[in-house]
Amino acid sequence: MSHDKTMTLTLHVWRQKGPKEPGKFETYEAKEVSPDQSFLEMLDEVNEDLIKAGKDPIAFDHDCREGICGMCSQVINGAPHGGMERTTVCQLHMRMFKDGDTIYIEPWRARAFPIVKDLVVDRGALDKIIQAGGYTSAHTGGVADGNAILVPKEVADYAMDAAECIGCGACVAGCPNGSAMLFTSAKVSQLAVLPQGEAEAARRVCAMTEELKAQGFGNCTNHYECQASCPKGIDVKFIAKLNREYLKALCK
Amino acid sequence: MQLLTSSVGRKVLMAITGQLMVLFVIIHMLGNSSIFIPGGINAYAEHLHALPPLVWGFRLVMLVAVAIHILFGVQLSLENRAANAETYAVKNLKRATLGSQSMLYTGLLLLAFIGYHLLQFTIRVTPDIVAGVDAQGRFDVFAMVTNSFSHGIIAFVYIAAMVVLFLHLSHGIQSFFQTMGWNNNKTLPVIGKIGTVAAVVLLLGYASIPLFIVSGILKG
Ligand code: HEM
Ligand code: SF4
Ligand code: FES
Numbered sequence: 065m066s067h068d069k070t071m072t073l074t075l076h077v078w079r080q081k082g083p084k085e086p087g088k089f090e091t092y093e094a095k096e097v098s099p100d101q102s103f104l105e106m107l108d109e110v111n112e113d114l115i116k117a118g119k120d121p122i123a124f125d126h127d128c129r130e131g132i133c134g135m136c137s138q139v140i141n142g143a144p145h146g147g148m149e150r151t152t153v154c155q156l157h158m159r160m161f162k163d164g165d166t167i168y169i170e171p172w173r174a175r176a177f178p179i180v181k182d183l184v185v186d187r188g189a190l191d192k193i194i195q196a197g198g199y200t201s202a203h204t205g206g207v208a209d210g211n212a213i214l215v216p217k218e219v220a221d222y223a224m225d226a227a228e229c230i231g232c233g234a235c236v237a238g239c240p241n242g243s244a245m246l247f248t249s250a251k252v253s254q255l256a257v258l259p260q261g262e263a264e265a266a267r268r269v270c271a272m273t274e275e276l277k278a279q280g281f282g283n284c285t286n287h288y289e290c291q292a293s294c295p296k297g298i299d300v301k302f303i304a305k306l307n308r309e310y311l312k313a314l315c316k
Numbered sequence: 317m318q319l320l321t322s323s324v325g326r327k328v329l330m331a332i333t334g335q336l337m338v339l340f341v342i343i344h345m346l347g348n349s350s351i352f353i354p355g356g357i358n359a360y361a362e363h364l365h366a367l368p369p370l371v372w373g374f375r376l377v378m379l380v381a382v383a384i385h386i387l388f389g390v391q392l393s394l395e396n397r398a399a400n401a402e403t404y405a406v407k408n409l410k411r412a413t414l415g416s417q418s419m420l421y422t423g424l425l426l427l428a429f430i431g432y433h434l435l436q437f438t439i440r441v442t443p444d445i446v447a448g449v450d451a452q453g454r455f456d457v458f459a460m461v462t463n464s465f466s467h468g469i470i471a472f473v474y475i476a477a478m479v480v481l482f483l484h485l486s487h488g489i490q491s492f493f494q495t496m497g498w499n500n501n502k503t504l505p506v507i508g509k510i511g512t513v514a515a516v517v518l519l520l521g522y523a524s525i526p527l528f529i530v531s532g533i534l535k536g
Binding site for chain 1: 318319322323324325326327328392395396398399400401402403404405406407408409410411412413416417419487490491494495496497498499500501504
């Protein structure tokens with residue numbers, strides 16, 4: 065790899081020892097950053113320097129590093145995942161920055177996402193919403209024939225668009241109300257349009273929106289920041305769909 | 317009942333009551349613009365108040381709508397604030413607007429304005445009020461309004477309140493469609509524009525009255 069043009073960056077990183085500890089920004093210098101590196105690789109090198117200096121490395125979540133697991137969760141200069149369209153932190157390249165840039169790195173902030181350490185938050189509340197109804201009930205047994213239930217192409221496409229959600233929580237982090245409505249609506253919409261999920265649609269939308277409230281997420285006021293924050297481009301049309309499903313369910 | 321407690325249920329009630337108020341402000345604006353026709357507003361007021369059951373029915377519906385809208389507006393806003401207590405050191409909002417971020421404040425300002433407005437032209441207890449009758453013996457709404465708005469400060473308060481209403485509705489009208497679920501990715505930009513245009517029309521329609529009077533174009 066050619067390293068002809070490396071960068072030096074100033075990082076202000078949120079450091080917090082534990083859930084109940086007070087946190088604060090620490091300033092670090094990231095030297096010899098290659099434009100070909102990913103944001104997480106840049107942080108890996110900062111951490112190596114910290115470890116060599118006998119200091120506690122920055123804790124941050126990550127797993128697949130290919131934009132599909134939804135683990136990497138950092139608010140970079142005020143935007144979840146750095147604010148590039150359809151890009152997770154792990155897929156964010158350092159070529160998006162310039163030599164001498166100052167970068168603020170903060171954890172997802174929402175009451176429903178308590179900070180575990182530094183940039184790591186507990187997003188278990190999203191799992192609770194899924195457990196409340198983000199599934200279809202099916203008797204187990206032999207593997208069903210793939211074509212036994214026919215699904216029209218447009219319906220399958222619609223469901224697939226909703227199913228793109230990777231559960232990263234950026235929509236919550238970006239929402240001025242700390243609401244998880246986009247996340248919830250993606251699952252509600254995906255399952256409501258499929259024949260396998262339709263039967264339980266009414267129970268599902270009620271249970272999932274109730275759980276959203278119980279977990280301490282806020283209410284949607286249609287700022288649409290969630291869609292702008294989402295690395296998978298989940299559309300707020302699914303929130304309108306959730307609202308429709310909710311109104312339908314009430315009538316029954 | 318879930319409708320009164322859940323996240324979406326309360327939003328829907330806010331949307332419906334908000335939309336009732338939008339319908340009210342549209343009708344009210346059309347009624348008010350009869351001030352530009354000689355003798356128009358006095359005749360309009362006379363006809364309206366000849367039908368007390370209609371007036372009181374309307375007032376009752378609006379009172380209930382305002383009460384529900386404020387109750388849930390404040391409650392949902394407080395919950396949202398609690399859900400997002402710790403803010404970021406750096407903020408980079410992309411789609412939220414001044415209107416969407418100030419709904420609670422513009423709403424409360426509107427409430428204060430509605431109080432003042434009713435004390436003034438409905439209950440008629442503010443010091444600027446001239447209550448007389450016109451040549452046909454009708455209550456002279458025209459003289460009352462032109463006299464009050466000839467005070468620069470009163471005209472200013474009304475124009476400022478209409479700017480606040482504009483801010484509230486620049487977000488609220490499109491928000492109503494989304495909350496009711498009458499929206500998708502194709503309609504969203506169109507509904508957004510319709511909402512803005514409607515909010516502008518209401519602003520111009522209402523603000524023109526104090527503007528024309530205070531500037532002396534419309535004389536009492
Ligand atoms: C009287 C005091 C008022 C208060 C405290 C208030 C407060 C609020 C709040 C907090 C919201 C929620 C923001 C959102 O979900 O988008 C809202 C929405 C809305 N308001 Fe008001 N408001 C008031 C008066 C009005 C008036 C006078 C009108 C119309 C002329 C109006 C029309 C609307 C509409 C259409 C919405 C959007 C409905 C939705 O989708 O939730 N409001 N208001
Ligand atoms: S909707 Fe988008 S931002 Fe929200 S959890 Fe799913 S992938 Fe992440
Ligand atoms: S690490 Fe898996 S999406 Fe970023």
